[in-house]
Amino acid sequence: MLISTERSTAAISAAEAHSAHNYHPLPVVITSAEGAWMTDVEGRRYLDLLAGYSALNFGHGNRRLIDAAKAQLERVTLTSRAFHHDRFAEFCTELAALCGKDMVLPMNTGAEAIETAVKTARKWGYRIKGVPDGKAKIVVADNNFHGRTTTIISFSTDPEARADYGPYTPGFEIVPYGDLAALSAAVDEHTVAVLLEPIQGEAGVLVPPAGYLAGVRRLTAERNVLFIADEIQSGLGRTGRTFACEHEDVVPDMYVLGKALGGGVVPVSAVVASSEVLGVFRPGEHGSTFGGNPLACAVALEVIAILRTGEYQERAAELGEHLHRELGLLVGEGAVDAVRGRGLWAGVDIAPSRGTGRDVSERLLERGVLVKDTHGSTIRIAPPLVISKEDLDWGLDQLRAVLAG
Structure with missing residues (x-):
C-alpha cells in the first residue's frame, strides 16, 4: 500500500469513519492540481489520467476558467x-x-x-x-x-x-x-x-x-x-x-x-x-x-x-490516435484483452493474468499515475485534453511496467 504516512492515513481514516461508503476511492489524498498533474498532502505528484470522468477536459486550474470564475465571484x-x-x-x-x-x-x-x-x-x-x-x-x-x-x-x-x-x-x-x-x-x-x-x-x-x-x-x-x-x-x-x-x-x-x-x-x-x-x-x-x-x-x-477555437478537439483527435495505437500494442503482447474508445478516451480490459482493474489502478498509483477501474477487469483512461504527448507517453510507460510485472 502506497499510503503509510501519518497525515494521509489520518485523512483516509477520518473519511472512512464519517462519510458514507458509497465510493471506494484509491488511497491518495489530493491537495492541489494544475494541468494534468495532481499533488497529494505529502507533496507527491500524480499524472491524472481520469480527469474527473471528463469534467476536467480543459485541465486542472485552467487559467481562463479560473479567471472567469473569479471575476464573476466579485x-x-x-x-x-x-x-x-x-x-x-x-x-x-x-x-x-x-x-x-x-x-x-x-x-x-x-x-x-x-x-x-x-x-x-x-x-x-x-x-x-x-x-x-x-x-x-x-x-x-x-x-x-x-x-x-x-x-x-x-x-x-x-x-x-x-x-x-x-x-x-x-x-x-x-x-x-x-x-x-x-x-x-x-x-x-x-x-x-x-x-x-x-x-x-x-x-x-x-x-x-x-x-x-x-x-x-x-x-x-x-x-x-x-x-x-x-x-x-x-x-x-x-x-x-x-x-x-x-x-x-x-x-x-x-x-x-x-x-x-x-x-x-x-x-x-x-x-x-x-x-x-x-x-x-x-x-x-x-x-x-x-x-x-x-x-x-x-x-x-x-x-x-x-x-x-477547435484546439482541444484537434488535440484530442491527434493524441487519441497515438494513445490507441500504443494501447493496441499491449493487446498484441497479451497484457490486455481489448482496447476500445475514441479520441482521448479508452477502456482497457486487463488480462486476468495481470490482475483486476483495481489491482492495476493501485499499482499505477504507486508509480504516480491515477486511473480508475470499472466492472472488475477494466480501467478507463481519459486524461485532461491539455496533457502533453511526453506526459501521456510517460503514463503509458508506467502502465507497461505494471502489466509486465
Whole structure:
C-alpha cells in the first residue's frame, strides 16, 4: 500500500469513519492540481489520467476558467431564476449556437439534466405527439449509465446501481446497445424518445458499431420519436469532436450536457433542443434554484469560447490516435484483452493474468499515475485534453511496467 504516512492515513481514516461508503476511492489524498498533474498532502505528484470522468477536459486550474470564475465571484453568484441576470441570455444563446439548436434548459448535474430530458420527452409526447396520458415510453440501452436518481436507476442494468432501491419507475424499455433491429422492434406508437450514450463510458468506453448512431437517427425521424444523446461524458471535445455524435454526422433532437461544461470549476449541465421540444414547458412546471446561476453561466461561457477555437478537439483527435495505437500494442503482447474508445478516451480490459482493474489502478498509483477501474477487469483512461504527448507517453510507460510485472 502506497499510503503509510501519518497525515494521509489520518485523512483516509477520518473519511472512512464519517462519510458514507458509497465510493471506494484509491488511497491518495489530493491537495492541489494544475494541468494534468495532481499533488497529494505529502507533496507527491500524480499524472491524472481520469480527469474527473471528463469534467476536467480543459485541465486542472485552467487559467481562463479560473479567471472567469473569479471575476464573476466579485459581481454576483446567484439570483435564482426569479430574476434575470446579465450572463444568462448570453450563455443560452452561445450554447444553443454551439449545438445548432435554439433553446437551452440549464441545470447543475448530469443526473438532473437526464431527469430534465426524460420529463421533456414525456411532456413533448403528450402535448405534441399526442400519446395518451400515462402511456409514454422511452427506449434505452443495456449497460447504460445516465446517473443515480431513483428514476434513472429504474432503467439501469447494473446491479450495484439498481439493487435495493425499488419500487422502480415504469415507462422504459431496455434493448441491447448497438442493436438497431432490437431498437426498431421496441419503438411503438407510445414511444416518445430513444435515450442513448453515443459511447458508453461507465460500461467501459463501449463504442457502438459503425452506422449505429446514423441508423438511430433515421429510425427516430421516421417514427416521430426524439433522439436524445447523453453527451455528458462523451461531449465537449473528449472524442476529438465537439460531440461524439459528429463522428457519424448525426445531430440528435436533444443534447444532454454536463461535466466539462463546468470546466471542473462548478457543476453545470444543460438540455439543448429546438424550441418545439423545449417550448413545451410553462412557468412553474420545472426548475432548479441553482440552474443557470451567474457563476455557472460565466464559467460555461468561457468553456464554450475555448471549444469554438477547435484546439482541444484537434488535440484530442491527434493524441487519441497515438494513445490507441500504443494501447493496441499491449493487446498484441497479451497484457490486455481489448482496447476500445475514441479520441482521448479508452477502456482497457486487463488480462486476468495481470490482475483486476483495481489491482492495476493501485499499482499505477504507486508509480504516480491515477486511473480508475470499472466492472472488475477494466480501467478507463481519459486524461485532461491539455496533457502533453511526453506526459501521456510517460503514463503509458508506467502502465507497461505494471502489466509486465
